[in-house]
Amino acid sequence: MSAIAINRRKFLGALAGSAVLTLPQATLAQGAALTRPIPSSGEALPLVGLGSWITFNVGNDREARDSCADVMRAFFAAGGRMIDSSPMYGSSQPVIGYGLQKFGAPNLFAAEKVWTSSPARGPAQIEASRKFWNVPKFDLLQVHNLLAWEEHLRTLFAMKAGGQVRYVGITTSEGRRHADVEKIMASQPLDFVQVSYNVLDREVENRILPLARERGIAVIVNRPFREGDLVRTIMRKPLPPFASDVGATSWAQLILKFIISNPAVTCAIPATTRVDHVQENLGAARDPLPDAAWRAKLVAHVAKL
């Protein structure tokens, strides 16, 4: 992954001010969210995106839909771009469509998935998803949890060749089928891979993240907070003294900074129902980002909690 130094002055200034500073791969985008390039295209993507698992599945509850739309508006206002969803996420897709229609999103990076065991049903499902979002096309389509991945990848690569989608990827979560993920990463011309990664679940550091860097595959990190369990568990503990080294003001920001400072990671996608949380999450995608030594210190600290 090549380094881009758009914000060189800020980077150098920060480097002078602290010994634990930051990786040069990340650069500032609009709204002050740091970005990292998608390896296959060089397109800059903010390091923090927005997931929709559980949080946006609010059904036809108008009040809750408005609340989700407010979260989306705050997300875009803070410089966010990537929203990720799936046909598996209940009503999340129409809820995203509702938010997009209500407030608009010129910089949206729409990431969706195909999730059906029937390869023949894949295109119809993708089209149904597109109608829910009400977007001309998706930026990224991923095979959800490797379900019927060979056949779906053929469909997605054909769509990419036809200009119907810009990027193709695969997903897994909670450490499942990593051997298969590696095999697919090694053999297929993927743009993205999506995995679970956080300060406690670090299996991907061994093989998948290095392989992603080697193969030039962007990495999306899901469940950065273990669906909130991680933050709920440790939020009562005081922040470690070295939190101030990276400008983190909360455990959520510490956890996110740990993830997005890994140079292999392109974007983490925490999900939330709250405007203040989405702003806090995007706040993590700001300088300074920690280095490997700081990350190791956080791992050791959390293990002791």
Add this chain to the structure above:
Amino acid sequence: MSEWWTYSLSSFLLFSARTYYRLFELTNADVWPLQIVTLAIGVAIIFLIVRGTAWSGRAVAAMLAALWLFVAWAYMLERYDPINFAARYYAIGFVLQAGLLLWTGAIRDGIRFDSSPLIPAKAGIQSPTHEPAVEPWVPAFAGTSGARWVGVALLVYALAIHPLIAPLSGRPWTQAEIFGLAPDPTVIATLGVLVAAARPNWLLLILPLLWCIISGLTLWTMESPEAPLVPLAAAVTLGIAAWKTLSFRPPADG
């Protein structure tokens, strides 16, 4: 999903507790003031069980069938289905149970209550007269009255106490789960009716007991404090039904 064993229950929970409880608030708002009617039906069911007239079973079964159908539509399909793919199958189960209640209970008279007064008449107060509902096939064994009391207690819980879970848990009154509108109190009340019946009807017990497992697991996965209550009602019902079945004595010849 070849790696299905790696999934936990929470992997299948697609929604938050907040969204789940909002469903009751929205359903209550959709149908208000129908709550008064469904609760009145519940009180009527208790009255019919206590009186134990010849047609009580048929009337109770017909009323319950109507409420199971209503829950299938107003809650399962209208509100729960948008956030849970499984809700449409739950709705089918509720419609099926309504059909079973109609066929087995209302048409074939398969739910009968003991005709003996549940509350003995006091001296000076005339006991209500009613037609004996006990047919020769209805077993008479010790404890029938006790089971009827348990059945009535389950009904009272479903009607009056279960709705209090919302405010007692710090949620608004508007999220109260009301008998005849929300599945849990409707199912618990149905279990109460089947417990109170003179003879256990296993066919009518299957789907309510199945729902108790589903609801208990859903609430347990959401870490809701009331999670044990619905399975507890199922366990009580199962115990009494089994005891009744084992105690059943066929009527003597002649």
